[in-house]
Amino acid sequence: MSNKVIALKELLYKMADDQLIIGHRNAEWIGIGPVLEEDIAFGSLAQDKTGQSWNLYQLLEKMGGANADKAAFGRAEKEYKCCHLVELPIGEDYAFSLARHFYFDHAEYLRMDALKSCAYPDLAGLAKKFHSEIKYHVFHANTWVKNLCHGTEESKSRMVSALAYAFPYALGIFEPGPHEDLLVAENLFIGEHALREKWIGQIADILSPLGISLNMGSLPILGGRYGYHSEHLAPLLQEMTAVIRLEDDSMEW
C-alpha cells in the first residue's frame, strides 16, 4: 500500500469514527429530549451522522479495507481514531450536548468544504453531499446557542459553562494525524492546523456578538487520533456492539 493510500485511510477512519460515535451519543437523547420537536430534530441529525459514517466505511471497504459493519462494530478500542470530544457521555444537561454539537458541526462543515476539492474524487463527492446536510446542522446549533444565550440568566450561564467545558475537548478534533504533511502535499486535505484556524474564526463570528470569549490558551485534549481514548469509549463500544457480538459472521443485517 502506498503511503498516500495509508494517509488517506487514516483520514477517512478518523472522520468516520467521529461521526459514528457522536451519532450514537446524540441518539441517546431520543425520547428524553427537552421538547418533542427538538427530540425529533436532534435524533434525525444523529441519524445523519451515522449515515455519513456508513458512507465513509463503505468507501474504505472499496479501498480494500474491512467490511463496513466490521469496521464500525468489529474493531478493538485502540483501532478507533475518534477524538475525545465525541466520546464524552451526554450528561444530564442538554447544554453540554449542544456545545459539543456546535463545535463539532462547525468543524465538520469546514472540513467538508475543504474536502470538496480533495484530489481523491470519491471523497470529494461524498464531502459535497455531506456539506449541505451539515449546513443545516450548523444552522440548528447556532440557533440553539443564540437562543439560550438570549434567554434567561440561567440558560445563558449554563450554555456559557458548557461551551467553556467542552472547548479543550473541541480543540482535540484538530490533533494532527501521523501523515498530515503527505495529505497536504498530495492536495488531499488542507491539514488540521489550517482547519483549526478557519474554525476559530467561524465560531468567534457566532460567539463574540453573544459576549462569549473562549480561552485560547486552553490545552487541547489529545490522543484520540493515535488510539488513546478517554475512559468513556470502551463501555460505549461494549454497548454498541452488544447485539452484533451475539451473532455469528453469517448474519445478514
Added chain:
Amino acid sequence: MKLVSLDPRVCRMDMAEGAAPDALIQENDHWPTYEVFAQKKRGDQHQHVGIVHAPNGEMALVLAKEQFARRGMCVNLWVVRTADVVATSYEDADIFDSTPQKTHREPVDYKVKDKINRYNQSKKEKNEQ
C-alpha cells in the same frame, strides 16, 4: 418522596409525590405554536403541513425543517404564529352553504359538457388503437 416522571419538565418541577402543583407554567415553559407551510418546488403554492411549538420564528423554522421536510421534496418553508391567523368561526359555517337552486353559478351545467365528454372519449379510443 420526590415525584419521578418520564417527562423531564415534570421532574424539573421538583415536587413531592401527591402534592398539588403550585404555579407551574412559567414563561418559556410552554411555547406557542407556529403553522408550517412547505413549498415543493419553486413557483408552487406553499401548502400547510402542520404545526410546531417554538419560542420564536427562527427556532420554528429550524424545528419545522426536521419535522416536515427531512425527506426532501421541499425548497422553501414558511412559519406563521398560529395566534396571527385570522379565522372564521365554526358557528358561522353555514355561510359556506349555497342554495340548491343556484347551480347555474357552479361549473356543472355547461351545455357543451356532452360534447366535451364525447371528444375525450374519442381521444381515448384513438390513443388505445
